[in-house]
Amino acid sequence: MTTPTNRFALDARLTAKRIMARINQMMPCAAEALRVSESTYYDSFDWRLFAAGKIFESRQVKGEPPTLHLRESGADDDGMVAPAAAPPRFAPDLPTGALRRMLAPLLGVRALLPVARARRRTTPLAILDQNKKTVARLLIVEEQTLSPGGRKRGKRKHELIVAPVRGYPKPARRLRTFCGKELGLEPLPEDPWSNVLADCGVTPGGYSSKLDLRLDPGARADSATKIVLWRLLEIMQANEDGMRRDLDSEFVHDFRVAVRRTRTALSQIKGVFPVARVNRFRAGFAWLQQITGPTRDMDVYLLKYDGYRRSIEPRLRPALQPLRDFIEARQRHEQRQLVHHLRSKRYQRLLADWKDFLAAAVPERTRLRNATRPVGDVADERIWRMYRRAIEEGSAIDDKSPPEALHELRKTCKKLRYLIEFFQCLYPEDDTAKILASLKRLQDNLGDFQDLQVQTHTLRQFSSEMQAAGRAGLETVVAMNALVETLATRQRAAQAEFQARFDKFSRPAVQKRFETLFRPDTKAAA
């Protein structure tokens, strides 16, 4: 059953007076005071609230205190309300209450960003019963879409909205019939924001860091690779502005993942592009990885800070604050450096050249060995080879292996993962999902081990730097030592767990799955 619409496009000639006269013939009604309001729609850059079916807005009705509203999309109530003019950038800074409890887990580390604004002038007509109680309202709305910055977007619209009053379904039903059948008005989308977002040229859910590609297994490997790389470039470009403005830490993160994936594609999908050109771009993307690294590192320490704090004894916790201040200052510094690099000619040229390269048509004839082969075959080959390498490296690791061995395996697993993700659409979805899940369990362990090692090392370094600069007293040094100790313990635990995780990943059942999906000779025989 579809719920009948409450919203109709209004002909500007139908004035409040005329509508009231028509309604008065069927039921008593009275005009209420004009309401002037301005609302702003917020979501994270990757539309986390939209994906969860939620709508979050700030609202300022003239003469009333400003409020924030979180509701289910499609619901006609106000949802959860919190008193505040504009939301803070991050959910933990919202006023305490039900709204924050609902919003915080959905948003995670992402910032709330204004998406669109709407200015509305509403004349409510109250439909009254015999006690002069309002049992429904008809809202005559004049709406203007604005960009988040306040510029007018699209034309001014007129709408007629049936606003039911809880517990009185009949009068609302009557009004809907009146608007649709008797006035013959066009129904509008149920959510008041869908038109506003369209006016701003925004598609909800329009960004995702997922690759989500469609490739033809018979297509030439070089063109298919260009499609993959083009998508990665799109992700980089989508995140560039947010990274520059440091809106939240995920922009740099998504940008860096796209860069790392690009580097993997360039180095691992061999024989599809001329080596000299590839080498130039590989150097360029290595540089991009390098200039975004320090900001990301500091972001990670800031994100982990609360966990760090909780991991040490309560009495030591206050003494950790100078560490936070130190990281924050360092983050600001690294962010400035990053912005400086992004403004450089080198960066602009790299991206422009890269775009030209990807946009250029592939040569009809080439001597490159893989360029014109079907992408399906090349993908099989590359993934199978990387899998073999991971198994080989992992099997050679034992208790006495140096940390570098685990680090190498981690890099290999990342490459394997990226290769599978690039060509995921060429294989049955269920199979790749299972393979990626088992790979992820191993990667999590390797990631923990490596990250904890880097963190213990860096925190020790921070500690001496802070002492040298006179920014850490004895108590802070003690607290940081305690922190490093807990991290080292966790690192040993991760190392101890490696063998079990790797055994699971290298077990025959998983190997069988890899073989059937990717191993070229097995597939040829089949």
Place this chain on the structure above:
Amino acid sequence: MKVLACYNIKGGVGKTTTAVNLAYLAAQEGARTLVWDLDPQAAASFYFRIEPKVKGGGRRLFGGKRRIINAIKGTDYERLDLLPADFSFRNLDLQLNRHKKPLRRLQKILKPLRASYDYVFLDCAPSISLVSENVFYAADALLVPTIPTTLSLRTLRQLVKFCAKRDLSELVLLPFFSMVDRRKGLHRLILEHPPKAATGVLGTYIPYASDIEKMGLRRAPLLAHTERSPSALAYQSLWHEIRKRLEGADR
């Protein structure tokens, strides 16, 4: 969700006007607010022009047969809803007694409203009965309008003792003087020299005023018509004080 009950053993002390006006103020501030008219006299329902009728009556409502949320009616004011009274509420004691854990019945059926409302105001019938005890367990705070007379203070003392005997340590008692007539010597005396029985009484008092009585003619919260009259100001400052006390209790 905070549950605030307007309660007094005595009748005619301003329970309903308090519930209606404070709920109106809460909703105005942006809180999603519900008034539950538990009094079969249905004065709160009358003020909001809503028929005092609940399908299936108290038996179905308290029996869990009818979901409480479906019995709620929207008032004329934004974010402010009402659960109307029903004449069958006169037998609530009997109905409650049919259930297991009869003292916690009201608390239980209020639970599903948690996600939908920030404040629930219970407008209680006078008397001290099984319903009242249900209210004590369900409420976070009791707002007790008290006329500054000897007998009223005596009933207040009875209430305090009653709560102390039961396991109600978390219930916040918020008595305040109501229907205060400064022309009367006794009212003035008690206000200016509060006796021991009046310890813990809030600083704000509600005056005896004709505009409060006229709510019955207008059938609307006082604050919806005037924000500046002495009684309107008194309700505003009372709400402010109550909110502060509740925040203090939370800490």
